Amino acid sequence: MIVLFTDFGLTGPYTGQVKAVLQREAPGVPVIDLFADAPAGNPKAAAYLLAAYSAWFEAGMVFLCVVDPGVGGARAPVILDADGRLFVGPGNGLFEIVQRRARHARISEITWRPAALSATFHGRDLFAPVAARLARGEPAPADQRDASWSRQPDWPDDLAEIVYVDHYGNAMTGLRAALLGLDVQLAIGGRMLERARIFADRAPGDAFWYENSNGLAEVAVNRGRADRVLGLAIGSAVSIVSGGNAA
């Protein structure tokens, strides 16, 4: 299975052309749209989102990932093998958190180039053919690099920011909920939010945070939009406040 994680957006011809390449190069391999609206042009926020959501999939999956503001510039194209999940995309930090959390990681630089490579659409021309080749079980057209190659050592293990706002207005942080205590409060948008288990535990209109279905701490308002109520967007800062301190 090939999983797409991009900031192409839902509109326009980009995802369709990538799928046409995948269909031609790896016919019959199912393609799943995971995110087409990953944080646009923001590989750092996207890295935390990708780490949380790719972990839900089994080993053997191929992830075709494009959040690539520097397309056509200097960043290298890479393949990361993280515990048997294969990630294909730009070497701009997008795979930093996946790599850091993997028990066994191996990173390579893609050396293959297509006969025709557009200046601005490497997702279609370069990454999709490589992902198709991996999905067919063929060897990666890439040279292995050292584990320290193309890393972002300054990025934290968890990101205390909003990394995604969904259709319902819920705002995901880059924090893993399992690392936060049950009495931890999150300070965000000028408010202190307590943890809840499910939406129905709170009165309509109440803001809270909870562990979402992929393990991230997510800010929500029961029957409301957290993004509007609290004024949140990708990049909004969050502070972790220990419940013990507040008590």
Added chain:
Amino acid sequence: MIVLFTDFGLTGPYTGQVKAVLQREAPGVPVIDLFADAPAGNPKAAAYLLAAYSAWFEAGMVFLCVVDPGVGGARAPVILDADGRLFVGPGNGLFEIVQRRARHARISEITWRPAALSATFHGRDLFAPVAARLARGEPAPADQRDASWSRQPDWPDDLAEIVYVDHYGNAMTGLRAALLGLDVQLAIGGRMLERARIFADRAPGDAFWYENSNGLAEVAVNRGRADRVLGLAIGSAVSIVSGGNAA
């Protein structure tokens, strides 16, 4: 074939994760996105939309339906067999109108639970595996209930409200056009609208109603957006005015 009817929205990872489960559990079964933007958190409006659009499909289809504001709360997970179409989703009224219009209906409560059930994403963890099992032709992991179980007797047979606004700004009502006379007018947004057969029958800018391609009375403006011209949204009330009275 598995048909998706949800309020997950077009963005975000929800539909993708559901499709990944379906692909894993029922490989090769085609999955069709019917609505990803059913009325959010509004099972009542969604019930009339689902009844109109599911009727267009043949028997044998499996409909995976999620409009579920009470996820994690008390509502039961259900399977409805309505004239050979199988509906999987929350028992919150979403299937009320399908059930009411079916000649032969059988409702069951899903008793199976997955090893890991998130508090907030039963579409992925519970309903998708059940839909996949039905699509494979396996028996439903559910206990049959009485026809009176989990019903909404107070809901009308047709809903005189806007239940969906589409991309063009056309506003669907919950009224079946076949039950309305050719001279019936609809009062909505402070205007009286006559029935037309097609858009080209009206001058550009004219508002009217017509029978849409799935049998619902739909409010439209030729070469314009009815939602903006008339100030319509999901929930806007409609009144039926007999043409005889107005004449």
Added chain:
Amino acid sequence: MIVLFTDFGLTGPYTGQVKAVLQREAPGVPVIDLFADAPAGNPKAAAYLLAAYSAWFEAGMVFLCVVDPGVGGARAPVILDADGRLFVGPGNGLFEIVQRRARHARISEITWRPAALSATFHGRDLFAPVAARLARGEPAPADQRDASWSRQPDWPDDLAEIVYVDHYGNAMTGLRAALLGLDVQLAIGGRMLERARIFADRAPGDAFWYENSNGLAEVAVNRGRADRVLGLAIGSAVSIVSGGNAA
């Protein structure tokens, strides 16, 4: 492979119902969403977009195309064979530019009608079954017409207007970049824009034009939204200014 090019929008049941028909009538044939948001109700702008994007695909593809403001009115349903690519849709100019640029073109009028034809959804009821038949390799249920039939001779070979605005706010023109010199400037939104090769060649915030990955001249702002910065929308006029004149 069947490629969809429509103005159905991303929301609502339209694309899903078309895909259900294709799946039933041509099971196993992959369906690719190229554009679901082609210029709404604007076959002229859509014609230039379709010509640019369909050229990227190989011969043998079937394109199911619906930008059809006159549905239910007088326009004929057509099949165009352009160098082995097959286009199915309304005869309203949507295929004019594809036909004009083809070396070998043959146009036919679809004579087949389904048993049930809705007044407003020919994409589902008429064009999808015909596209499925072509994808199965069966003969077109259509009568060949003269090359001069149903043409738009007044439309230019290239359209000096914005024909599409994408998710990033980039604005595509209907101009083929290969026909414009490297020193050509485009005047648009009160600004003169120079040509760049890639985004990274320009400072953040700079507006420019470049050849996009399908050969159209496209207006962009590095790390910004050209549509907002320059006030662009579908239909905005562009002027071509020779660099020699400006020097």
